[in-house]
Amino acid sequence: MATLESLIGLVNRIQRACTILGDHGGEGMSLWEALPTVAVVGGQSSGKSSVLESVVGRDFLPRGSGIVTRRPLVLQLHKTEGGAEYAEFLHAPKKKYPDFAAVRQEIADETDRITGKTKQISNVPIHLSIYSPNVVDLTLIDLPGLTKVAVEGQPESIVEDIEMMVRSYVEKPNCIILAISPANQDIATSDAIKLAREVDPSGERTFGVLTKLDLMDKGTNALDVLEGRSYKLQHPWVGIVNRSQADINKNVDMMAARRKEQEYFESSPEYGHLAHKMGAEYLAKLLSKHLETVIRQRIPSIIALINKTIDELNSELDRIGRPVGVDGGAQLYTILEMCRAFDRIFREHLEGGRPGGDRIYRVFDHQLPDALKKLPFDRHLSTSNVKKVISEADGYQPHLIAPEQGYRRLIDGSLGFFKGPAEASVDAVHSILKELVRKSIVETQELKRFPTLQSDIAAAANDALEKFRNESRKTVLRLVEMESSYLTVEFFRKLQTEPEKTPQNQAQAATPNVDRYSDNHLRRIGSNVSAYINMVCETLRNTIPKAVVFCQVREAKRSLLNQFYAQIGRREKEQLGKMLDEDPSLMAKRETIAKRLELYKSARDEIDAVAWK
């Protein structure tokens, strides 16, 4: 079983970690609140400070008129095996205070640092550790004295504020209440007892302390209280005789005061039989033992709370994303992971796992054929235009057999029309791909936290798409140009051998080239060209999609981010870090969670180390 020292030391360490990480109660069930603590409460001038100093055996608390204690003071006492006494503040961890007058000054200064000189109160605790051979292991929290009236310079609300702060500590079921009441005042009117009664009616976590026994009226005594008849508590009352104001003024040494107190009880006719259970030293031991028992009881529930919280924090971290390592390798890895996640989703869109790829097929199946159908060949191959083109091509010398030049010009002119629909298909597919990039970025959960990387990936992907589009445009235009560069000669050979179908045509064939520019003749040329163009159109309707898929879709699937990968591979650590810029609020949130996680994990380690000793 763990020793007494180790259990209180354990809670001390966890408490300190809590304060470092800003966990000192408040919303929800915090670790701090799960830890057993001893809170010192009492009315003003009840002798609170005197009791604390006597327990420590040192003068170290600020004195003065008005409300001096304005922040909770977490006082952790560590017993040392001899050696010099010294104090340490959590807010100045490197500094040792061997001089307790300086401790007093630092408590006052540190109080003001948070509350300002306005004499407001604050619930942010000051942590003070005292290392001394003259103390027992114990942690006490000194709270502002309960008061009824605000004094000069302090806001009216301070009375209520103090009560609320003290209440927030003592109402926690893990709080052991050290209720200080002066003996020279009716116990029924004690502020400390009134509050304790409210929050701990059964008295199981209240320790009653009666101060100023030496100041009671002659002929009266406090036995009714000390023996539990006036107000019953589960734990025995402890009577205390602190230094009087006169003693303090005379600088009576604390050790001397402890001795004097012991003598007082031993020599007292009324309290002599209780002497071994009275005094500040006894109180310290009593509390220490009790605190240890309570901690031991609480450990299983503390472990349960810690484990539950660690699980919750972990899943919260998973939800918002783990912090990225700071070294360049880790950053590069993270960026590549994000890129891969994005790329996977983008490909799913194309391949049908997600919607969007089908729109590309619609371009080939609808848009392109529709556009081809709408090309103005009728106009281009109208008799009048055929005549115009052929005459121009013939020049001063009309053609002899067939208008070879005219045919070529008519065909060239017609083929030119295919460029429009070909380019339109390229552009349509381009904008679908762009839209899919946008969608995929949005759908990549992992990327959500990295707005900069999001836009970097989007920019890189769009750059690549732009390049693919240019390539694709060149290719489809080439397909069209190829059609112009070499005509399918078989088509025309076949035409020549085909017999004329109508009698009129037969007549014309019989007298060939009677009128080279007759309507019939021109119509025939027009329809021949039209037939040829239709054939080419059929070919292009099939080859344009192939070119577009080859240049744009296939490349997008294969190498959308290749250029980007090459770029980031060359980047320096700082540039990579910039790419992983996150939303500041998210970063702050993660940091808080990570810190809390660290706190809970270290608390678990501490407990593991002690509990199995």
Ligand SMILES: Nc1nc2c(ncn2[C@@H]2O[C@H](COP(=O)(O)OP(=O)(O)OP(=O)(O)O)[C@@H](O)[C@H]2O)c(=O)[nH]1
């Ligand atoms: N004679 C005698 N005087 C005491 C005793 N306890 C406290 N005093 C005196 O009572 C006055 C108030 O004591 P403190 O310890 O400052 O009381 P406090 O509750 O801390 O007071 P505030 O910090 O002002 O709320 C001081 O002058 C002490 O010397 C005691 O047991 N006997």
